Amino acid sequence: MTKLLYLECTSGISGDMCAAALIDAGASEQAVREALGSLPVEGFAVEISRVVKSGLDVCDFKVVLDAAHENHDHDMAYLHGRERDGGHGHEHEHGHGHDHGSGHEHDHGSGHEHHHRGPAQIAEIIDGAAMTEGARAIAHRIFDYVAAAEARAHGVPLEQVHFHEVGAVDSIADIVAIAVAADDLSCDGVVVTDLPCGWGTVRCRHGLIPVPAPATAFIAEATGLPLAPVDVEGELVTPTGAAAAAALRTRDALPERFAIRAIGMGAGKRAYDTPGILRAMIIEPLA
DSSP: OOOEEEEEOTTOBOHHHHHHHHHHTTOOHHHHHHHHHTSSOOSEEEEEEEEEETTEEEEEEEEEEOTTSOOOTTOHHHHTTSSOOOSOOOOOOTTSSEEOSSSOEEOOOOSOOOOEEOHHHHHHHHHTSOOOHHHHHHHHHHHHHHHHHHHHHHTOOGGGOOEEHHHHHHHHHHHHHHHHHHHHHTOSEEEEOOEEEEESEEEETTEEEESSOHHHHHHHHHHTOOEEEEEEESOOBOHHHHHHHHHHOOBSSOOSSEEEEEEEEEEOSSOOSSOOEEEEEEEEEOO
């Protein structure tokens, strides 16, 4: 039997949405937890739970950082440039932080000094995790897309790209979870729908940047990911989400006829004018 993974990205895709959808579609939660528990990094925990999104029961994958790193990702007005930072001292660094699902990747600092990690260090962390070689290859592929896009966005050589320590932990956890889950599903191919291209701006460490974010756009350009404009203000596809879509995708279109064998739904964390759900379906092509 040919088995395909179909990622229906009509509401967007991010790291945590993708991890949740794959686990909900039948990937081993135990394998994901074991891989994340083996990462040679500290300062995070993972919560996998059920939530209600648009009235539907869906899976939620959340990376919980140490209490010192408070998360203000719910502050939609500020993130989209409608408010000034009210003096709370939080910095927002695009592409170097958590992937919040139909939302923006931010580094939410709290006035503390943090170290940065480069691509070589993050590759070593991925290599140090307990997972199959297939999963490891997927994880490296996803991260390589993100790192190359960030290098282009910031105009620096790849080896000079630095990911904030807190954000790097978050992103690594998302990427490893996706890689382990996708590998565990053992599908013969992956179909990814066109990625919805929202509009507007989003705030990063250096100011307001356009949507789709530069790193996301560079990943789409480098990998040929198809985008489809939608009339939604906000960042529906994050760099990690785009990189995961590019790393997993093997087919451009669905078969003419197919049967659904399993369905998984992953929750986004943002309240945009979309369902905020990534649906992953295991399908079997029919003659």
